[in-house]
Amino acid sequence: MRWIGNNTDLILGYLASHVWLSIVPTVLGFLLALPIGWWANRVPAVRGVVLSVGNVLYTIPSLAFILILPGVIGTGFLDPLNIVIALTVYAVAVMARFASDGFASVSPAVLDSARASGFGAAGLALRVELPLAGPVLLAGLRVVSVSTVSLVSVGALAGVDNLGRLFTEGVFTGNTAEILTGIVLVVALALVLDLLLVIAGRALLPWSAGARRVRGGVA
Amino acid sequence: MIEYRSVGKTFSGGNAAVADFDLVIPSHTTTVFVGSSGCGKTTLLRMVNRMVEPTSGQVLIDDVDVASRNPVELRRSIGYVMQASGLLPHRSVLDNVGTVLRLQGVSRAETRRRSLELMETVGLDTALADRYPHQLSGGQQQRVGVARALVTDPNILLMDEPFGAVDPIVRDELQAELLRLQRELGKTIVFVTHDIDEAFLLGDQVVILAKGGQRAQVGTPADILAAPANDFVRSFVGLDKGGRELHVEERDGVQVVVDAQGRATGVLKG
Amino acid sequence: MIEYRSVGKTFSGGNAAVADFDLVIPSHTTTVFVGSSGCGKTTLLRMVNRMVEPTSGQVLIDDVDVASRNPVELRRSIGYVMQASGLLPHRSVLDNVGTVLRLQGVSRAETRRRSLELMETVGLDTALADRYPHQLSGGQQQRVGVARALVTDPNILLMDEPFGAVDPIVRDELQAELLRLQRELGKTIVFVTHDIDEAFLLGDQVVILAKGGQRAQVGTPADILAAPANDFVRSFVGLDKGGRELHVEERDGVQVVVDAQGRATGVLKG
Amino acid sequence: GGDPTEGEAAASDTIVVGSASFPEAQIIAEIYVQALDAEGIKVESKTGSGPRETYIPALTNGELDLVPEYSGNLLSYLDPEATATGPDEIVTALADAAPDGYEVLDPAPAEDKDSLNVTPEFAEANGLTTIADLSKVPGFSLGANPEFAERDYGIPGLESVYGLTGIEFVSIPDGGGPETLQSLLSGDIDVADIYSTTPSIVENDLVTLEDPENLIAAQNIIPLINSDKATDEVKEILNKVSAELTTEDLLDLNAQNQGPDKTAPKDLAKQWLTDKGFL
Amino acid sequence: MSVASDSWDWLTDSANWSGDAGIPHRTLEHLQYTGLTIAIAAVIAIPLGLYIGHTGRFRGLAVASTGALRALPTLGVLTLVSLNTGINLTATLVALVLLAIPPLLAGAYAGLESVDPATVDAARAVGMTHWQVLWRVEVPLAFPLLVGGFRSATLQVIATATIAPQVPGPGGLGVYLLGGLAVGDYPRVVGGAVIVIVLALVVDLLFAVVQRLTTRRRVSTPDRV
Numbered sequence A: 001m002r003w004i005g006n007n008t009d010l011i012l013g014y015l016a017s018h019v020w021l022s023i024v025p026t027v028l029g030f031l032l033a034l035p036i037g038w039w040a041n042r043v044p045a046v047r048g049v050v051l052s053v054g055n056v057l058y059t060i061p062s063l064a065f066i067l068i069l070p071g072v073i074g075t076g077f078l079d080p081l082n083i084v085i086a087l088t089v090y091a092v093a094v095m096a097r098f099a100s101d102g103f104a105s106v107s108p109a110v111l112d113s114a115r116a117s118g119f120g121a122a123g124l125a126l127r128v129e130l131p132l133a134g135p136v137l138l139a140g141l142r143v144v145s146v147s148t149v150s151l152v153s154v155g156a157l158a159g160v161d162n163l164g165r166l167f168t169e170g171v172f173t174g175n176t177a178e179i180l181t182g183i184v185l186v187v188a189l190a191l192v193l194d195l196l197l198v199i200a201g202r203a204l205l206p207w208s209a210g211a212r213r214v215r216g217g218v219a
Numbered sequence B, C: 001m002i003e004y005r006s007v008g009k010t011f012s013g014g015n016a017a018v019a020d021f022d023l024v025i026p027s028h029t030t031t032v033f034v035g036s037s038g039c040g041k042t043t044l045l046r047m048v049n050r051m052v053e054p055t056s057g058q059v060l061i062d063d064v065d066v067a068s069r070n071p072v073e074l075r076r077s078i079g080y081v082m083q084a085s086g087l088l089p090h091r092s093v094l095d096n097v098g099t100v101l102r103l104q105g106v107s108r109a110e111t112r113r114r115s116l117e118l119m120e121t122v123g124l125d126t127a128l129a130d131r132y133p134h135q136l137s138g139g140q141q142q143r144v145g146v147a148r149a150l151v152t153d154p155n156i157l158l159m160d161e162p163f164g165a166v167d168p169i170v171r172d173e174l175q176a177e178l179l180r181l182q183r184e185l186g187k188t189i190v191f192v193t194h195d196i197d198e199a200f201l202l203g204d205q206v207v208i209l210a211k212g213g214q215r216a217q218v219g220t221p222a223d224i225l226a227a228p229a230n231d232f233v234r235s236f237v238g239l240d241k242g243g244r245e246l247h248v249e250e251r252d253g254v255q256v257v258v259d260a261q262g263r264a265t266g267v268l269k270g
Numbered sequence D: 001g002g003d004p005t006e007g008e009a010a011a012s013d014t015i016v017v018g019s020a021s022f023p024e025a026q027i028i029a030e031i032y033v034q035a036l037d038a039e040g041i042k043v044e045s046k047t048g049s050g051p052r053e054t055y056i057p058a059l060t061n062g063e064l065d066l067v068p069e070y071s072g073n074l075l076s077y078l079d080p081e082a083t084a085t086g087p088d089e090i091v092t093a094l095a096d097a098a099p100d101g102y103e104v105l106d107p108a109p110a111e112d113k114d115s116l117n118v119t120p121e122f123a124e125a126n127g128l129t130t131i132a133d134l135s136k137v138p139g140f141s142l143g144a145n146p147e148f149a150e151r152d153y154g155i156p157g158l159e160s161v162y163g164l165t166g167i168e169f170v171s172i173p174d175g176g177g178p179e180t181l182q183s184l185l186s187g188d189i190d191v192a193d194i195y196s197t198t199p200s201i202v203e204n205d206l207v208t209l210e211d212p213e214n215l216i217a218a219q220n221i222i223p224l225i226n227s228d229k230a231t232d233e234v235k236e237i238l239n240k241v242s243a244e245l246t247t248e249d250l251l252d253l254n255a256q257n258q259g260p261d262k263t264a265p266k267d268l269a270k271q272w273l274t275d276k277g278f279l
Numbered sequence E: 001m002s003v004a005s006d007s008w009d010w011l012t013d014s015a016n017w018s019g020d021a022g023i024p025h026r027t028l029e030h031l032q033y034t035g036l037t038i039a040i041a042a043v044i045a046i047p048l049g050l051y052i053g054h055t056g057r058f059r060g061l062a063v064a065s066t067g068a069l070r071a072l073p074t075l076g077v078l079t080l081v082s083l084n085t086g087i088n089l090t091a092t093l094v095a096l097v098l099l100a101i102p103p104l105l106a107g108a109y110a111g112l113e114s115v116d117p118a119t120v121d122a123a124r125a126v127g128m129t130h131w132q133v134l135w136r137v138e139v140p141l142a143f144p145l146l147v148g149g150f151r152s153a154t155l156q157v158i159a160t161a162t163i164a165p166q167v168p169g170p171g172g173l174g175v176y177l178l179g180g181l182a183v184g185d186y187p188r189v190v191g192g193a194v195i196v197i198v199l200a201l202v203v204d205l206l207f208a209v210v211q212r213l214t215t216r217r218r219v220s221t222p223d224r225v
């Protein structure tokens, strides 16, 4: 544990960049997946394509993905952008499915009723479909955020600073404390972000607590 | 006045839900479409606010073909109460009631005022204003649905089996409430149900529909009971098998009305 | 004979669903529990087959406390038709009907024979035997539920709002079917509903329940209509506000029976 | 390919220092960083930049300006055909082999190269002193970084130069670190490729097999730098550092890094520079 | 693009298709690790998930701990365990099993939870014992979601088993990624990744077929874990 005390700056530095490398792909992936999921929910053929492409993307081994990117899209070899792009792709792959499920979860009766009240197409999408897909979108976002935090560490093998460094460096020096610190911080970071998402969900979706019952009642 | 002129609807699958349907619905009265499941009641109802477009014929409101009107505006101008309320689960009761007003650009304060007023009109405690739909009972949800449909003070109110999902006791209450409201407001109501008792209770004019949206009989409840047009109507209203044939038995000095199956249905008076 | 002896049930949340309930249900008759939602009907019914354990008092079948019997065997010996059928969605109709026989170790062939027989008894086309429940209409599912409950030829049949989920026309059919069956089989039936009309139609003995499983009145339908025990019963069976007070009007030479609200309910005969 | 960061990195006058991803390289890179910084030169530390196959491309496309290198391995990377094995030969050859726009500065006396080690018991039991003696051991297993399986100085060289056969190769990607050592001591492997400056060799009395054929090239520490950034001042500082850096220093630094204190590369660099009077 | 054509050359080079370092052997190894991982994880997670789903007990705990497990960085676990074990599969298996448990566990308890409580109640009411309810009603009805859990666990393990050679001992398809990386042979890295993807897709297809076959004649159940 003395090691931690001696290296707080190093650890905090890795933690800070780990936070950024986790949040940016999660947010980007979420935003990109929304229109894709919405579209996929509209057009069954698109949904099929989105789901299978998502499957393929998700099976690309993360290390290979991060390492190959510079050769494919011309980013720098040490550029954190490689990780951001790779993890954004994973995030979109997972999130698009959730987004499509989320929009599908909106009760057709409610949509019909909103249309009948005189909502136009845009109003319907933004003011009815989007908020009602909220609970499923949140569930997806939670999965994406947790797995992104955990995946960022692989980037250490490609020379990008983050908590994963504590694993790669700890191995060379046989430093169990260092590796453990890394694991604990990664898990803690994931749980903190998850908690924040849950709190944000409560604030933004105050109606969702018992909403399942409504749908159950209608069906 | 709403008028159907040889209206037909064939859905994309080739399913002819309605064919060559004619009807005049007088203003300020309640017309009830009644028929068994799938006979085309909802299809006919939704043609009025263009939620369904007829494939042939026309629907006219006060002699104007609805096809010539902007659907979004048309819908905002007509009250529509759906089966199982169709409330927006992510909006409070008050916001649900005020939805159309807000869409029409009415100010927030004015919307609030009118929504609260409407809640009172339909017999909803205004203390419920900030609840979400799932926090209400089935009957309360239906009242919110009615309030929402009435908030813009539309001339026409479409009601599609609005009381189908609530339990019989609450349903009785809601029916009584609707009768009271209609006495006060005098809207043109088009009401859909598959319950012949409900149709007879609410309808000034009852339209009995057979499969494919065919008019089996149109008339007042008493007319239909007194002179059913054919066997289909007779069976539908329960006049066959003696279902509506009542007789009187005396029990403990009380005149009990009993049906053909021996079921006690009421007490004779006067 | 089923007997409730000062039975009480307080659920873990502290909710006293039933308190100090006494009742004798004679054999070979139909007893109907009727009351509004949440009054404890299901709770009382499920005490008979130990799906609910009373927190006080006893339930006896033919003078034997059910608490002394093995619950699994007890349940296999009592027919139970649940609201919304409660069929196993992953088993065919035939397998659903035969479930209990198979659990009792009856051979496959014998189970098949008896199940097909029961399907006929309840008026189900045996061509439906290999379908899955979701491939049946609501009314057909209810019949399967009844067939399943009857397949072991139990003396007691518990029915919990078995016709609540089907549309009124089908419900009428099922009710008629049940009356016919009961005439043939003479089971001890305990039937739960919140529809007073259904209760009056089916019940030899009707138990009107108030909140908390309180007996408001017990008697035959005619007894109750003729002499309602109190205001609660009067209002529940619709005798207040003139709901069941009928009078006769002549229309086109036909004697039409009309209720206090002017609603035509039938035609007077004899 | 065209790299978007190229122009930007080259235009700035900051020297970005990278290194391989193992501790010794990071320590030396940190020494460069702090030595330059002490003289007021703008530096940025991006140490631990992956394997050579990542950081050399990163260097040539402008993401990095300076890396500490190992002379022999660098030469064989830059020129796979090169045959030089002696220390001076290699440095001479490197001057030609360096990519355009890049140059190597003075090599340090400090050397750290792959070395094949066995336990004293195993050496005694099989009479081993040189790599050639391994031919007496039928079917031994050898643990090393994955690249050892393919490099000239690795398995191919052992087979062609020393005529060894039937080597069971075990990939242990920790650069001769604790896992390699543990595998050797537990008998999971017979021979371990451990960098010669690794303290565990001495601590465990391991027998380092001699390399009479000079299969494993000299590996002096040598800075590889972007010529644009290699001002006279920078060269002077780095050459002074190299002149002071000895193999013993590396052993000592590694020992502190891997010992119970696990002192971080940054701190070790600072300590070394202080001891040598740079700070 | 030359990486693409070089990768194609690597993939089609017959030399890469034979021997212990050949693609067939590495694929087999990869499948072995995957199979072993899934088997161990299933032995742990499935009974636990069935228990939680059947009784409803410890549900909160299960949700929280699967969340934490999902957050566990596989690379960290792998290195940590490998420091304390020899040259064998232990570290790889520990890391991969921890990865596979959350989807399996969630598939099991979410599967049982997806079964309509009314159906379970009905099964009890006709006189089924706890075991009969579990095996004859809950498990068959939860089957699509159970298989779904296996499906996502297996895919994740196949993709992640590539980091196994990060520690001494294991081979598998990750050898191409790590080895290729170590000597800068990008075509080999890409080729290895392509094989992993193809393998994952084939396995995914098999699962899809199983799911289709087991769901076909039943009521449609929601297919999310």
Ligand SMILES: Nc1ncnc2c1ncn2[C@@H]1O[C@H](COP(=O)(O)OP(=O)(O)OP(=O)(O)O)[C@@H](O)[C@H]1O
Pocket: B011, B012, B013, B015, B016, B017, B035, B036, B037, B038, B039, B040, B041, B042, B043, B044, B194
């Ligand atoms: N969008 C649609 N596409 C295809 N067929 C439809 C559509 N909507 C309704 N139908 C069909 O048209 C017929 C009439 O349907 P409609 O919904 O009007 O019946 P309904 O009388 O309202 O029945 P219910 O009492 O069950 O609501 C039915 O056969 C129905 O299946």
Ligand SMILES: Nc1ncnc2c1ncn2[C@@H]1O[C@H](COP(=O)(O)OP(=O)(O)OP(=O)(O)O)[C@@H](O)[C@H]1O
Pocket: C011, C012, C013, C015, C016, C017, C035, C036, C037, C038, C039, C040, C041, C042, C043, C044, C194
């Ligand atoms: N398992 C339970 N735990 C706690 N409370 C329960 C439980 N089951 C029933 N209750 C409560 O006991 C009371 C009686 O419930 P019961 O289901 O017997 O009513 P019911 O008359 O059958 O109503 P319904 O007509 O709606 O079926 C209700 O207040 C109900 O909320």
Ligand SMILES: [Mg+2]
Pocket: B041, B042, B043, B160
């Ligand atoms: Mg309808």
Ligand SMILES: [Mg+2]
Pocket: C041, C042, C043, C160
């Ligand atoms: Mg009940």
